[in-house]
Amino acid sequence: MATATRSRPLAPRALLLNVALLVGLVASVGPLVWMVVSSVKPEGEIRQFPPTLIPDEVTWSNYTELFAQLSFPRYFLNSVVVALAVTVGSVLFSAMVGYALAKLDFPGKRTLFALVMGTLMVPGMVTFVPLFVLVANLDLINTYAALILPFLAAPFGVFLMRQFMLDVPDELLDAARVDGAGEFRTFFRIVLPQARPALATLGILTFLGSWNNFLWPLVAVQSADKYTLPVALALYSTGQNTVQYGLLVAGATVIVLPILVVFLVLQRHIVQGISTTGLK
Amino acid sequence: MAVSARRRRTGIAAWGFALPFTVLFAVFMLVPVASSLYMAFTDMRGRDLRSPWAVNFVGFDNFAEALADPKFQQAAGNTLYFVGVAMPLTLAIALLLAVLLNSGLAWFRSVFRVGFYAPVVTSIVAVAVVWRFLLQPDFGLVNSALGVVGIDGPRWLTDEVWAMPSLIVMATWRNVGYSMVILLAGLQGIPRDVYEASAIDGAGPVRQFWSVTVPLLRPTLLFCAVITGIGYLQFFEEPFVMTQGGPLGATNSVAYEIFNQFGFGNYGLSAAMSYILFVAIVILSYLQFRLLRTEK
Structure with a gap:
């Protein structure tokens, strides 16, 4: 009763606020909905003015062209292979070194940690030219190795994992050691299961980063059979297919939609992970 | 033993x-x-790729060349313009949305939160393509909508004046959700009784925002400003896909110029430009720490 009388004068304010949020939501999600809607329009309808909000005619022709004529299956496969390899490798290596830095003593530990922290903020823009020279001299240009290996050494992942491992109780590790478990057994049977939330957060962020990565794949790969999806789309959209908008938004949909679906499924995890780690 | x-x-x-x-x-x-x-500090070029040690030291020549180059100067100006507008805009919208969502009056909080965050997980290349389509002058959605209310929209991406604001709006659209989520977490950390106390002192919602929310959120705002600023200083995909740096270099960025010089085979020059950008990143982070540090 009391709440009802209290909320009545607030109602116009609540309405106004929710209308404002709704406008924001339309602006935020609208372009993505428009992308999907436009991708199933025939090329003629796409150039129609004014545009149709709901397609008059639904066609898959843009997708069949992408997948039957433009090697998008190949690019998709490349993106999946690279993102999975980078995710599994960098999460595992980060967890291992993070554990060593948090819980074990070894010579060179302080130096290693200082170097990791020192490179935490070094952007890819600063290292891609020398990295290209290095990778060229290792004869790795146009290989999956070139797309994967540099991202297995991720300072941010190490930082995140070390922070998390610091909170793993020492008693748990000591108990395992007393029971005669070796260091590696302790790590894989005790530490990794404990770290599952951190592993999931880092895994999701790493996968996203790799899937959307553009500059390095653009530089490291020159033959089309190793293109990842963003590289292929960027080159098509600035090359021969500049004005084929139906085809281009279908290509964009192929990149964005799988990630959006994964995001919707895991959104609680992702959003919590972002706000607790405070980094992407 | x-x-x-x-x-x-x-x-x-x-x-x-x-x-x-x-x-x-x-x-x-x-x-x-x-x-x-x-x-x-060397004159390394593309032909030295296989013999990176057989190059000459040229001291600060690359840095001098970069700083004296009108194209680089224009790219630096464009980058400052982009960061200077897009970063405050992103933070302001993110803060507004976070405060609205945290007010307790929002009806479908988690729907809004997910919706605002969705663009953050997208590939910049992909959404840049989509935005090029949205901004297409003759049949794009933006000019069609403007046409409904009788406005003849400009040719956004090929207009020297409008190209950069177009990229700024797109980058803001893509990045607002990230800061919003972090600011929302920060807002939830502010105890309710601080607001109750200020309400007893007679502060209205606007006054509360400026004298309670903003000061207590300072560290979170600082964090968002640094992360957003560092990302924006390196903007590259947007001009690559949407404008190729044009028209007349109006959207060329430092990062794009670094990439182009690399493409021309000027590795030494390109590396020097990277360091100038890196120094700018460090300076920006430092300035933000100074500006947003709790006032004494």
Whole structure:
């Protein structure tokens, strides 16, 4: 009763606020909905003015062209292979070194940690030219190795994992050691299961980063059979297919939609992970 | 004796854990960081790719050349313009949305939160393509909508004046959700009774926003400003896909110029430009720490 009388004068304010949020939501999600809607329009309808909000005619022709004529299956496969390899490798290596830095003593530990922290903020823009020279001299240009290996050494992942491992109780590790478990057994049977939330957060962020990565794949790969999806789309959209908008938004949909679906499924995890780690 | 043997054993095991990362980190991070500094002071070009040691030291020539180059100057100006507008805009909208969502009056909080965050997970290349389509002057959605209310929209991406604001709006659209989520977490950390106390003192919602919310949120705002600013200083995909740096260099960015010089084979010059950008990143982070530090 009391709440009802209290909320009545607030109602116009609540309405106004929710209308404002709704406008924001339309602006935020609208372009993505428009992308999907436009991708199933025939090329003629796409150039129609004014545009149709709901397609008059639904066609898959843009997708069949992408997948039957433009090697998008190949690019998709490349993106999946690279993102999975980078995710599994960098999460595992980060967890291992993070554990060593948090819980074990070894010579060179302080130096290693200082170097990791020192490179935490070094952007890819600063290292891609020398990295290209290095990778060229290792004869790795146009290989999956070139797309994967540099991202297995991720300072941010190490930082995140070390922070998390610091909170793993020492008693748990000591108990395992007393029971005669070796260091590696302790790590894989005790530490990794404990770290599952951190592993999931880092895994999701790493996968996203790799899937959307553009500059390095653009530089490291020159033959089309190793293109990842963003590289292929960027080159098509600035090359021969500049004005084929139906085809281009279908290509964009192929990149964005799988990630959006994964995001919707895991959104609680992702959003919590972002706000607790405070980094992407 | 037993203790030292045990220590040595755990030391070896620890290095076993650290080794895979350390080797890759040394090869693919430390070597490039060190050699980018080396390259910035040499005249290395594309033809030296296979003999990176057979190059001449040229001192600060690359830096001087970059700073005296009108194209680089224009790119630097464009980058400052982009960061200077897009960063405050992103933070302001993110803060507004976070405060609205945190007010307790929002009806479908989690729907809004997910919707605002969705653009953050998208590939910049993909959404840049989509925005090029939205901004297409003759049949794009933006000009069609403007046409409904009788406005003849400009040719956004090929207009010298409108090209950069177009990229700014797109980048803001893509990045607002990230800061919003972090600011929302920060807002939830402000105790309710602080607001109640200020309400008893007669502060209205606007007054509360400026004298309670903003000061208490300072560290979170600082964090968002630094992360957003560092990302924006390196903007590259947007001009690459949407404008190729044009028209007349109006959207060329420092990052795009670095990439182009690399493409021309001017590795030394490109490395020097990278370091100038890196210094700008460090300076921006430092300035933001100074500006947003709790006032004494």
